[in-house]
Amino acid sequence: MNIISEVTSHGGMQGVFSHESDVTKTTMTFAVFVPPQATREPRPVLWYLSGLTCTHANVMEKGEYRRLAAELGLIVVCPDTSPRGDDVPDEATNWQMGKGAGFYLDATEAPWAENYQMYSYVTEELPALIASKFRADMSRQGIFGHSMGGHGAMTIALKHPDRFKSCSAFAPIVEPSTADWSMGAFEKYLGSDKSAWRSYDAVALVKDGARFPEFLIDQGLADGFLQNGLRPWLFEEAVKGTGIELTLRNHPRYDHSYYFISSFMDDHLRWHAERLG
């Protein structure tokens, strides 16, 4: 693991690191905020998965999570959204496919399968690295994210209810296998057999029996992607009668940006901290 930068902030340390990933076969970059309490004892880990076009840096710069994460003693890990590098397949003019658009899945189709293994990366390889390099209490993990990263957080929580104690999302894509901006990517990454798409789709996972105790979702009603891309009501419908508790909060006037995310960041951090102990 290479240190790209380590900067003191809000009494803790905001770091950016890179490492050679066996899973993606590329150099991967990620951000970690270490709260001051981690100098004394292992602290819970909160994973933040970012949205389309983002890197680790967007939430690090604009998410406004450090003040309260420092107070609550949360380690916040922010991975990249895809493999990077000149040799990595991409569709340079398509922001919904390739670099910046890994969708937190393991691609099975050529040429994408070689590097686009973001599901294994964020659920196996990076957690092992975090556990080995930081004073992280891996028995207390939560996960959240934004948009494509909300999709990632929700699907990963649904598939790992024993690992994660908490999950939340800002404006998540809840049914990517039927949404305009993700269907094309799913077909290229996973092939045309849509049964393979279901394990990366929160609504389909719930319909297929996956369970997680409770979710917090915040959604802006002035979000331009709400009607065709995000559609949280599909998840609201899917969880009915399942025992899954959903707190879905709709916010008039808020859009899809980090001005929205940062407005409700405190609520999400407290949601996770309460469940992480």
Place this chain on the structure above:
Amino acid sequence: MNIISEVTSHGGMQGVFSHESDVTKTTMTFAVFVPPQATREPRPVLWYLSGLTCTHANVMEKGEYRRLAAELGLIVVCPDTSPRGDDVPDEATNWQMGKGAGFYLDATEAPWAENYQMYSYVTEELPALIASKFRADMSRQGIFGHSMGGHGAMTIALKHPDRFKSCSAFAPIVEPSTADWSMGAFEKYLGSDKSAWRSYDAVALVKDGARFPEFLIDQGLADGFLQNGLRPWLFEEAVKGTGIELTLRNHPRYDHSYYFISSFMDDHLRWHAERLG
């Protein structure tokens, strides 16, 4: 005034606006955060002046001021740091001169004097626009800033003690007329007669009799510009016996970045709010 963007954030509105400036003879861009209370009553105005290389956007994206400004009911105005445009003189390879480096002074030397009138811009033209377009209580104004913008805030407060009720700075340049990174710009903007530099130099202003009741300065001790550029101890020395109260806080491990600024943003907002009533 043209609206570039207006986005809901933390219950208020973060806007970016532009207008044709008579003072700089260019299109100027600035950011304004309007707290929710401004829908009911005029609110105090807090000016934030940014540092070298910045635009209005750096603090808007990374300053983390909206949560508490919304709570305290402060309008936060963030001007650009210089005139912009293809016809504006510049030294493209020198980040300490020209665009992004207006030093909040009125240039007197050619070719700079034509556009580089940032002192008049931020003290006269932009305040008049803010007063006319927002529900601003101009009888309650505070001013703060970072680095070059800390210099701007302190010098402007010292020259307008009746207008501003509060002033603070993050890692300010306190004596730009003798600092490595500003002497070159001062000579080009103001000429070689150093007596003309004194009214844009906080230490010189105090020595020449200017007074402001009290200042809050936060400084990181891991700031790479501390020894040759910032030197807050020169201001500490200058105010001795003047009646000016200085709260100078030195913070081990903090650098010059927005990771430092955002860490102490809450303290500064509260400092101003207490004095703005």
